[in-house]
Amino acid sequence: GNSVTQMEGPVTLSEEAFLTINCTYTATGYPSLFWYVQYPGEGLQLLLKATKADDKGSNKGFEATYRKETTSFHLEKGSVQVSDSAVYFCALTPTGTASKLTFGTGTRLQVTL
Amino acid sequence: EPEVTQTPSHQVTQMGQEVILRCVPISNHLYFYWYRQILGQKVEFLVSFYNNEISEKSEIFDDQFSVERPDGSNFTLKIRSTKLEDSAMYFCASRANTYSTDTQYFGPGTRLTVL
Numbered sequence: 080g081n082s083v084t085q086m087e088g089p090v091t092l093s094e095e096a097f098l099t100i101n102c103t104y105t106a107t108g109y110p111s112l113f114w115y116v117q118y119p120g121e122g123l124q125l126l127l128k129a130t131k132a133d134d135k136g137s138n139k140g141f142e143a144t145y146r147k148e149t150t151s152f153h154l155e156k157g158s159v160q161v162s163d164s165a166v167y168f169c170a171l172t173p174t175g176t177a178s179k180l181t182f183g184t185g186t187r188l189q190v191t192l
Numbered sequence: 193e194p195e196v197t198q199t200p201s202h203q204v205t206q207m208g209q210e211v212i213l214r215c216v217p218i219s220n221h222l223y224f225y226w227y228r229q230i231l232g233q234k235v236e237f238l239v240s241f242y243n244n245e246i247s248e249k250s251e252i253f254d255d256q257f258s259v260e261r262p263d264g265s266n267f268t269l270k271i272r273s274t275k276l277e278d279s280a281m282y283f284c285a286s287r288a289n290t291y292s293t294d295t296q297y298f299g300p301g302t303r304l305t306v307l
Contacts, residue, residue, distance in 0.1 A: 115298070122196070122300035123235070123283060168235060179225065179237035179248060180285075180296060 081106040085183035100154040102169035110171040112152040117166045194218040196299035204305045213269045213302045215284030224267045225285040274306045
């Protein structure tokens with residue numbers, strides 16, 4: 080079956096540091112890949128997505144590139160802010176259906192001044 | 193901007209009691225989902241719903257669970273006889289159409305505590 084593996088958290092960074100959160104996946108075919116973010120006390124919000132190999136999703140300074148050869152979709156940001164503190168979830172859904180999302184375990188990011 | 197809403201935000205119940213969690217999906221969306229997240233664990237799919245019937249369900253979604261769209265706006269999850277292990281955050285989501293690239297929009301969640 081499909082699965083998503085994320086790096087363990089929490090990740091603690093100083094403001095303006097570079098962020099990488101690793102995500103790898105197992106799936107048949109060509110799934111669509113997503114990063115969702117959950118700010119404290121809020122629901123899951125779509126951060127970015129990519130639907131085919133070599134696509135780069137980007138939003139709010141975050142980027143992730145769909146790498147078919149390494150089955151990865153790592154999240155990066157060049158300079159994090161305190162307001163980026165949240166839990167980040169990598170997820171996938173199979174192509175061609177209105178199917179469920181399969182999530183990773185989530186990575187908590189804490190950014191300090 | 194349209195959003196998915198859920199009520200209540202927190203529900204406390206006794207083991208064996210029935211609970212109904214409510215969701216109002218985005219108004220022109222066609223696909224509806226329930227997910228749950230047990231504290232410290234990953235978000236897990238429970239069920240998807242389209243055209244007034246279940247389109248997919250997980251092994252978690254046993255006979256104790258049911259979903260309904262009782263009117264044109266609400267989408268509910270019922271747990272008939274709650275167990276301690278049902279304590280979790282329950283998220284509702286909706287999606288506009290059938291393309292897998294289409295985004296699922298999530299509500300803020302209902303935290304269910306079973307005592």
